[in-house]
Amino acid sequence: MRSVSQRLLISVTLLLLLSFGMMAVVLEARFRRMAEHSLGDLLDAQMVALIASAEIDGGGHIVPRFAEAESRLNTPGSGLYAAVREGSSAPYWRSPSSVGSVMDFGPQLPPGVRDFRYITDARGARLAAVSLGVQWEDDADGKTFTVATDMAPYDEQLARFRRGLFSGFAIVALLLLVALAALLRWAVGPMRRLAVQIRAVERGERDQLDTNWPTELDGVVTNLNTLLKAERNRIARYRDTLGNLAHSLKTPLAVLRASFSPGAPGAEQVNAQVDRMSAIVEHQLRRAATSGGSSVGRHAVELLPIAQDLRSALLKVHGRKDFTLGIGIAPELQFVGDRDDLTEALGNLMDNASKWCRAQVRVSASLQDAASAAQKLLIVVEDDGPGVPPADRPRVLERGARADEHTPGHGLGLAMVRDMAELYGGRLEIGESGLGGARVELRLPGRMR
Amino acid sequence: MRVLVVEDESAIREALQRDLIAAGFSVDVAADGEEGLYAGLEYPVDVAVIDLGLPKLPGLQLIRKLRAGEKRFPILILTARDRWQDKVEGLDAGADDYVAKPFHFEEVLARLQALLRRSGGWASSSLACGPVVLDTRAQTVTVEGNAVDLTTFEYRILEHLMLKAGDVISKTDLTEQLYEQDFERDSNVIEVFIGRLRRKLDPDDRIKPIETLRGRGYRFALARNAS
Numbered sequence: 001m002r003s004v005s006q007r008l009l010i011s012v013t014l015l016l017l018l019s020f021g022m023m024a025v026v027l028e029a030r031f032r033r034m035a036e037h038s039l040g041d042l043l044d045a046q047m048v049a050l051i052a053s054a055e056i057d058g059g060g061h062i063v064p065r066f067a068e069a070e071s072r073l074n075t076p077g078s079g080l081y082a083a084v085r086e087g088s089s090a091p092y093w094r095s096p097s098s099v100g101s102v103m104d105f106g107p108q109l110p111p112g113v114r115d116f117r118y119i120t121d122a123r124g125a126r127l128a129a130v131s132l133g134v135q136w137e138d139d140a141d142g143k144t145f146t147v148a149t150d151m152a153p154y155d156e157q158l159a160r161f162r163r164g165l166f167s168g169f170a171i172v173a174l175l176l177l178v179a180l181a182a183l184l185r186w187a188v189g190p191m192r193r194l195a196v197q198i199r200a201v202e203r204g205e206r207d208q209l210d211t212n213w214p215t216e217l218d219g220v221v222t223n224l225n226t227l228l229k230a231e232r233n234r235i236a237r238y239r240d241t242l243g244n245l246a247h248s249l250k251t252p253l254a255v256l257r258a259s260f261s262p263g264a265p266g267a268e269q270v271n272a273q274v275d276r277m278s279a280i281v282e283h284q285l286r287r288a289a290t291s292g293g294s295s296v297g298r299h300a301v302e303l304l305p306i307a308q309d310l311r312s313a314l315l316k317v318h319g320r321k322d323f324t325l326g327i328g329i330a331p332e333l334q335f336v337g338d339r340d341d342l343t344e345a346l347g348n349l350m351d352n353a354s355k356w357c358r359a360q361v362r363v364s365a366s367l368q369d370a371a372s373a374a375q376k377l378l379i380v381v382e383d384d385g386p387g388v389p390p391a392d393r394p395r396v397l398e399r400g401a402r403a404d405e406h407t408p409g410h411g412l413g414l415a416m417v418r419d420m421a422e423l424y425g426g427r428l429e430i431g432e433s434g435l436g437g438a439r440v441e442l443r444l445p446g447r448m449r
Numbered sequence: 450m451r452v453l454v455v456e457d458e459s460a461i462r463e464a465l466q467r468d469l470i471a472a473g474f475s476v477d478v479a480a481d482g483e484e485g486l487y488a489g490l491e492y493p494v495d496v497a498v499i500d501l502g503l504p505k506l507p508g509l510q511l512i513r514k515l516r517a518g519e520k521r522f523p524i525l526i527l528t529a530r531d532r533w534q535d536k537v538e539g540l541d542a543g544a545d546d547y548v549a550k551p552f553h554f555e556e557v558l559a560r561l562q563a564l565l566r567r568s569g570g571w572a573s574s575s576l577a578c579g580p581v582v583l584d585t586r587a588q589t590v591t592v593e594g595n596a597v598d599l600t601t602f603e604y605r606i607l608e609h610l611m612l613k614a615g616d617v618i619s620k621t622d623l624t625e626q627l628y629e630q631d632f633e634r635d636s637n638v639i640e641v642f643i644g645r646l647r648r649k650l651d652p653d654d655r656i657k658p659i660e661t662l663r664g665r666g667y668r669f670a671l672a673r674n675a676s
Contacts, residue, residue: 250529254551258464313540322602347533
């Protein structure tokens with residue numbers, strides 16, 4: 001989709017070219033007609049002078065004398081030619097200038113008829129010719145007088161005019177376009193700024209849009225801000241509600257279990273059902289509480305502090321085991337999304353690894369520049385435990401499996417992390433670690449601070 | 450062993466009391482946070498079980514106040530909210546372990562017994578003896594500012610020694626820090642850990658942080674820095 005300013009620029013350019021082109025064509029035609037007109041007037045004047053100077057010569061022919069005064073008519077090839085014809089088409093008199101260069105002066109004319117036309121000389125050059133049919137009182141046959149002039153100077157004048165016209169128009173059009181582009185840039189500037197800010201909101205770099213906008217955008221931006229705020233509140237409220245729901249469902253379950261002391265009749269069955277219900281509550285509500293794809297709730301969250309907090313929590317929780325939990329994460333690395341989602345996913349992965357490792361868990365992260373935006377941040381959690389055999393990997397990651405089908409441990413946690421990753425457009429993969437156990441790769445949207 | 454149970458749901462509180470007494474504990478109970486704080490500060494409690502969703506004083510604040518009051522007994526959290534965020538907050542506030550509701554009593558008992566062996570948490574977040582600094586919150590150790598990579602057990606032994614810097618600690622005492630049951634542990638295990646700790650903390654044998662007292666145990670030789 002082209003941008004608004006591109007569309008405007010393209011359409012205005014076309015319009016400008018069209019109108020200037022049309023103007024140029026009309027002006028040029030107009031100028032040509034005016035030039036022809038004045039050329040005709042010039043030839044008419046020559047014609048009048050020629051006819052006025054006509055006298056009867058020794059052979060009884062009417063011959064113009066004017067030619068003797070006009071030097072151009074006497075110079076061969078000068079560009080000004082004249083001829084008088086009578087009866088036949090070959091002239092009985094012609095100006096010395098035309099000898100050898102002009103063959104055909106056009107048709108004979110009846111008296112009183114004027115004709116303007118273009119003829120060609122011997123070299124093929126265009127000439128403008130005016131002919132007039134004349135009849136003297138004592139002259140039986142009419143005479144046809146013709147004056148012709150070379151078009152070259154006139155054509156050159158026309159070309160000069162055309163060049164001037166077109167280059168002038170081109171310069172004006174170019175200036176107009178440049179001015180228009182600058183104008184558009186200025187006018188569309190706020191829209192561009194708005195687009196940049198919206199992208200920043202999507203990337204989690206800012207919470208709200210600025211408040212200072214042109215009146216046309218002001219309403220939209222205010223509404224967007226309200227929407228962003230409402231959406232954020234809605235997510236928080238939703239999550240609170242789910243948390244409370246989990247809490248209020250699990251407390252009665254705990255009461256139920258507590259009412260049957262171990263070994264009491266029926267305790268085993270009640271316990272099994274309580275476990276099942278509690279697993280379902282946990283699985284479904286946790287899934288629902290993942291904010292995931294919603295671009296509104298996104299922030300840039302620093303990865304290292306979360307991993308460190310989880311590390312100290314897990315060292316306490318798995319305190320009965322002798323192992324190291326190493327973290328190799330640059331402090332500048334950030335996850336773009338919801339803090340709770342990341343804590344939950346990373347907590348599950350690190351907890352699993354701590355549970356299954358023999359003596360070593362390693363958490364590392366890096367930014368994959370070549371990856372798509374939703375998978376830039378690569379988090380790797382590996383351990384030296386038994387690992388997950390390739391055949392079991394799809395089952396472990398299986399989505400939509402019912403919570404009560406899973407045994408607590410690797411499975412349930414990983415499926416949940418995978419759900420969360422996919423909501424963000426990310427990915428979860430299991431492989432083998434150089435440490436000897438599982439290597440879980442989590443790819444999420446991320447960036448460098 | 451005296452255990453404090455702070456839980457507002459009476460059925461759970463009573464069941465815990467009943468089962469803990471049956472397991473040989475003497476039990477104090479409190480039904481809200483304020484009662485729990487009073488009991489925790491006033492009675493000689495060895496270990497506490499605290500629900501996070503308490504009336505009057507929320508569980509997290511109760512734990513923080515107990516730790517601020519220099520109470521170091523281990524604390525086990527009971528929680529129905531078990532997102533990692535909640536667990537991290539609880540453990541960071543000073544608790545030592547958690548059990549998610551609905552729990553099996555056997556699970557609570559096992560965790561309590563494990564916790565009783567260990568030293569509990571404390572309010573101050575760092576423990577410094579000479580160049581050796583222990584960040585009890587992040588569970589990291591630095592020597593002269595350089596991070597030292599310790600396993601959980603090595604860390605716990607070091608923590609115990611530094612907490613009682615200057616005192617002689619017996620092998621049995623150290624063994625109890627690591628293992629929940631009185632297994633007939635080969636006493637060589639502790640020697641191995643001490644040896645590893647010495648190599649990791651003092652590779653050039655300059656600082657000599659841990660002394661061996663033949664037949665009696667070990668002593669952390671560097672005095673606690675005045676904070």
